[in-house]
Amino acid sequence: MSAEQEPARARRSERARSAILAATAELVSEVPYPRLTIEAIAARAGVGKQTIYRWWPSRGSVVFDAILELSGGPEGSGLPDTGDIAADLRLFLRSTVAEMAEPRFDGFLRALYVEIQQDPALAEGYRTQLLEPQRRVVRDRLQRGVEAGQLRDDVDLELAVDLLVGPVQMRWSLGLSGLTEDYADALLDLVLAALVTR
CATH class of the missing domain: 1.10.10.60 (Homeodomain-like)
Known part of the structure; x- marks a missing residue:
């Protein structure tokens, strides 16, 4: 050529x-x-x-790459860092619930969840290319909150990430209503009550 x-x-x-x-x-x-x-x-x-x-070896792998493209990559959403941990996490959770309630994104995620139950290689790709990088972004923001004295210095960061995103993912996966800004705010207030420096 x-x-x-x-x-x-x-x-x-x-x-x-x-x-x-x-x-x-x-x-x-x-x-x-x-x-x-x-x-x-x-x-x-x-x-x-x-x-x-x-x-692409399968339908699921095409869907996975399409969702990466739609979301802007594994760290596409990112987290703001204004210096105010509560305000930054509030914006993050509000945008997360809005995204998961958006029909096009919801359809992508449900399609992907079907595929990762059947394809171990795709499940591994989902964990390493999407889930873990997204969790790392949240964990790093929490770490900066600890370093700034806004969060307790004994916070288990992995558990804190679970507390922030786990309820949203569970409510979405069960098809429950109520993924709203009010829900995001109530969740954050509850989590921060356990994490903030007293």
Whole structure:
């Protein structure tokens, strides 16, 4: 392949990859998950099935990459650091409940949860590429709160992360109503009562 052909091929590949991820995102919000097939994604993206299988081994892996793209990567949401730990965590929890209540993101997560129950490699990718980096962002913000004297210096940071995000994830996974800003604020007030320096 000539030097001129290589960049053109790379551009075509990137266009195809973007089209596949965009098609997956559209279909997740449009069709029941059993109908989200590789064939449907290929047809929507305007590519052949073999193009998808060249980059992804399964439907679940395409969904996973599409959700990473949608969320801006494993640390896409980040955490603010204004110096006020309560205000920063409040903004984080409010944005988390809003995101999980948003229909398109909800559809992605439920689709991904189906797949990780059946695919150990995908489950490992979910833990290492999405879940653990997101937890690390929260843990690091809590650590800075400890260092600033805003949180107790004996706080178990991993347990504190569980206390902040676990109830939201549990309420979402059970399909319970009430993922609202008021819920996020009440949860944070309860957690901070245990974590703040007295």
